[in-house]
Amino acid sequence: MKKTKLDPRSLLVIVLCLSTAVLVAQNIYFVLGIGAASFAIALAFGVDFIRLVKRFRRIVYLLLVISLVQSIFTPDTNVLIRVFSVNLVTEKGLLMGVKTFVRMLVILTSASIMTTVNYRETVQGLVQWKVPYLLAFMVSVALRFLPIFAGELKDSLTALQLRGIDLKKIPFGKKLRVYVYLLTPVVMSVLKRAQTLSMAMEARAFGAYPSRVSYLVLKLKARDYIVQLTSVLLSAAYITGSFVLPL
Amino acid sequence: MEDARGFGGPYVELENVCFSYRLGDFRLRDVSLAFDRARITAVVGQNGSGKTTLGKLMAGILKPQSGEIRLLGEATKQMGLHEFGSKIGYLFQNPERQLFAQTVEEEVTFAQELLGVPPDAAREKAGGLLRALHLDHLKKAAPLKLSRGEKQRLVIAAILVNGPGFLLLDEPSTALDPERKAALYGMLARLCEQGIGIAVITHDDGFVKRYAHRVVTMEGGRVVRDEKD
Numbered sequence: 027m028k029k030t031k032l033d034p035r036s037l038l039v040i041v042l043c044l045s046t047a048v049l050v051a052q053n054i055y056f057v058l059g060i061g062a063a064s065f066a067i068a069l070a071f072g073v074d075f076i077r078l079v080k081r082f083r084r085i086v087y088l089l090l091v092i093s094l095v096q097s098i099f100t101p102d103t104n105v106l107i108r109v110f111s112v113n114l115v116t117e118k119g120l121l122m123g124v125k126t127f128v129r130m131l132v133i134l135t136s137a138s139i140m141t142t143v144n145y146r147e148t149v150q151g152l153v154q155w156k157v158p159y160l161l162a163f164m165v166s167v168a169l170r171f172l173p174i175f176a177g178e179l180k181d182s183l184t185a186l187q188l189r190g191i192d193l194k195k196i197p198f199g200k201k202l203r204v205y206v207y208l209l210t211p212v213v214m215s216v217l218k219r220a221q222t223l224s225m226a227m228e229a230r231a232f233g234a235y236p237s238r239v240s241y242l243v244l245k246l247k248a249r250d251y252i253v254q255l256t257s258v259l260l261s262a263a264y265i266t267g268s269f270v271l272p273l
Numbered sequence: 274m275e276d277a278r279g280f281g282g283p284y285v286e287l288e289n290v291c292f293s294y295r296l297g298d299f300r301l302r303d304v305s306l307a308f309d310r311a312r313i314t315a316v317v318g319q320n321g322s323g324k325t326t327l328g329k330l331m332a333g334i335l336k337p338q339s340g341e342i343r344l345l346g347e348a349t350k351q352m353g354l355h356e357f358g359s360k361i362g363y364l365f366q367n368p369e370r371q372l373f374a375q376t377v378e379e380e381v382t383f384a385q386e387l388l389g390v391p392p393d394a395a396r397e398k399a400g401g402l403l404r405a406l407h408l409d410h411l412k413k414a415a416p417l418k419l420s421r422g423e424k425q426r427l428v429i430a431a432i433l434v435n436g437p438g439f440l441l442l443d444e445p446s447t448a449l450d451p452e453r454k455a456a457l458y459g460m461l462a463r464l465c466e467q468g469i470g471i472a473v474i475t476h477d478d479g480f481v482k483r484y485a486h487r488v489v490t491m492e493g494g495r496v497v498r499d500e501k502d
Contacts, residue, residue, distance in 0.1 A: 178370065184334055185371040187354035188363055189384035190435045200387055207373035207383060214417055215369070 034143040034151040036250040036257075040067060041136035043261035048132040051268035054121050060264070061128040064135040071142045078138055082131070089130050097123030145169040150242050159238055171219065175212060182211050282346050283307035284439050284470045285331055285361065290340035292330060301326050301494045303340070310438050310470040313461065315481040318491035324474040325366075327491065328441050331472070333357030345438075362432030364442040368424040371431070372416040377408060380416050381431050395434075402430040406460065422453035426460065439470040446477045458484050 044067070048060040069075055100123075102116035140148065149166040153159055186208055187193060196204055227233075246254075285308040292301040301323045308314060308331075316324045329335040330342060333354050342349045344360050365371055374380040381399035386392055403409040406426040411419065416427055425445055432440065442461075446454045458480055465471050475481065481488055490498035 181365065181370045182373070184354060185365065186373065186384075188332065188334075188358035189431065190355050190358040191384055191387055192353060192355040196387060203383075204387065210373050210375075211370055 031249075032143075032253060033244055033246050033250045034140075034148040035155065035244070035246065036253045037071075037140060037143055038148070038151060039254045040257050041139055043257040045133055045136050047261040047264050047268075048129050050265050053268045054125060056264060056268040057125050057128050061132055064132045064139075068135050068139050071139055073135075073138050073142060078135070081138070082134055085134065086131075089127050092130075093123035093127040096126045146242065147244065150240060150244055153240065154244055160233075167223065171216075174219075175216065178215055179208070179212050182208055283343075284310050284345060286343040286346075287327075287331070287337075288341045288343070290330060290337045290342060292326060292335060292337050299323070299326070299494060301330070304496055305340075306489065306496065306499070308439065308470055308472060311465055311468045312470055312486045313465050313484050314470075314472045314487040314489060315485035316472055316474045316489045316491065317476070317481060322491040323494040324491055325443055326494075328363070328443050328472070328474050332361055332363035332441055334363070358437075359435050360437055360439065362429070362435070362437040362440045364425065364428055364432065364440070364445055366443045366447060368421070368428045369417065371428045372424060374416060376412065377403065377414050377416055377419070377427055378412040380427055381434050384431065385434055398434055399430070402433055406430045420453075421448050422457060425449075425457060429460070433464075438468070439472070440464065441472050441474075443474045444476065445473065446475065446480065454480075 044060060044064045048057060048064070051057050051060060068078065097115055097119040100116060100119035101113070102118035104117040105113045105115070106117055106120060107113075107115040145166060148169070149162045152162040152165065183193075186204070191204070193204065285306075287304050287306045290301065290304045293299060299321065304323075304327065316327060318324050326335065330337055333349060333352060333356075336350070344352070344357070349357070372380060374383050378396065378399055381402060382392070382395040385395035385398065390398075400409065403412060406429060408423065408426055408430060411423065416424065419427060429440070440461075445457060449457065454477070461471055461473070462484055473480065473485070487501045488498070489496055490500075
């Protein structure tokens, strides 16, 4: 994946605009438009489309189920599918389902856009936005350890299956027990790492001085100002338009 | 040696196996090996030579891009991890990743129970294994609070409860003191005498000289030497 030349704060502005616009917009075409735009932006920033689809594959099934539930439980007089006098899919429900699906996809795509920039720079961007250092540091720790925990979860899953357990054939009643077993080593590892990290930080006198200086200082360039301003103006116009043309 | 399942050929067989990771330049090239029961094989080589990749391919964690791996003569291409697990036991470098339960006894029994073995029968089977691996006094202890050597023995017990005919251990002697290393190696030798085939990925020359019946040396993703007794 190529790294973007934009300042991480510009990327933050873009993803904030995308996620705000998709959550606020009511018009279905506007929501779909934002969905398409977020994919296009992700591709423009060098997010690998195939990897993106693979990463989202399992989540997409979950999102589809959530959207379907949303669709079924939204009543409307305009019924599209009726089974045994039960209104299964209504027009309003279908629209709600599609909107929910696209909204969640945009949030996931936004997260992948943020992966095109170094996480350390993202944290520095937050610090220069006056986000308290402790909070920014927590974000950086979480971002740093997420792939490690994902790897550990994968190892646990492998190890569990190597015990002869076919996860697909475990009866539903026993599935919860399996998940508890699966998460135990990961949770223990999280606690262990947190303890080790806090000791290492204390040993380096973390927080001993009230003010901090940064070796890495980010500077916004002309293109960053243009991108940020354009993003804000476009999303403001988009949100306004979406309210003027509700569907 | 004929297997309990009636198969007389090699327990694990790799034929012209090639594998490369999506990222990085490493490639496992054209590896052909056969492993029998009741033999201890040491897989040696420098870091990055492909030992762990070979182990993961044999355990079904990785799938070869070309070539074939057979378990008891059966092609493994369509086999799920759970099917590998009932035939091959794999001990990770870090045994903590293979510990799931709240107590030592539960660690050995839970998979059996999930597979439908009645709890009493699972406990009886576990009791025998824990005794054999000198862990029966720790039945109620929390697995993660055990020493590294005890954790390894516990994982081996949890693996053996499935009745695999082959064990694969990835650098099991890391972080063990000489006394615990000797205890682990002695236990592996006993398992081998009981007819279990063992492959150990190792850097420990002492183990190789004293216990291994066969030494497979890897270099740059290839098998460069295969010395048998």
